[in-house]
Amino acid sequence: MDRIPILKLGSALLVTIQVELHDSLASALQDDLANSIVAHGAKGVLIDISGLDLVDSFMGRTLGMIASVSRVLDADTVVVGMRPAVAITLVELGLSLTGVKTALNIERGMALIRPADDTVSADADDEH
């Protein structure tokens, strides 16, 4: 079965959805992303949907679940490249996409993800 490729982009993972996401493909993607977040210590997941001419409630649910699982694994999820017609339709459909951040493009999406070295460092504040 084909699986959607996951690319590493700095401290984030990039997934591009261009094909119809049927049940098994959506499940496989969720599994693969969870594994990859842990394996790479990723701080964020970018989902590029610029190639989608529509987002229905099944896709919305898939995106929401990816965001929830990522959150539990301490990673942000940013959906990028949503087309205007899709955004308008999605709102009217009633899809709220809670827990899912959005950005116009990958560059802006990356800016929404906390940097990998965002850890509290005691040394930086110490004065000797």
Next chain:
Amino acid sequence: MLTMSIERLNIREPDDVVRVRQAVRARATEVGLGLVDQTKIVTAASELARNTLDYGGGGQVAVEILNTGGRKGVRLTFEDQGPGIADVEQALLDGYTTGGGLGLGLSGAKRLSNEFEIHSEPGKGTRVMIARWK
């Protein structure tokens, strides 16, 4: 009201949902619907096609191009011989789902369309009609 053309598609497996979307997109383009209106009707069709498959046990959709007094539109009629819906009012509530979905399929399709009609009875299947006019 004149039906200019009618196309019937079976909805028996997940790939059929894709075919329905493509057919609706093609008809919507023919009728001259703008991009946003096209997206709305194709999205509504996707919701209803999935419902037909997931809850109706499979069924079919009739895609019609209508022309009334020069005004063109697309009408979709989804039909299944599934279990039917006991409480249609409830089914039309946002968030109500019997299958672990988001519960937006019926209510969403209604919001996304100019016309919406549903007929369903337990044991007698379900028929949902939506239309979008130019």
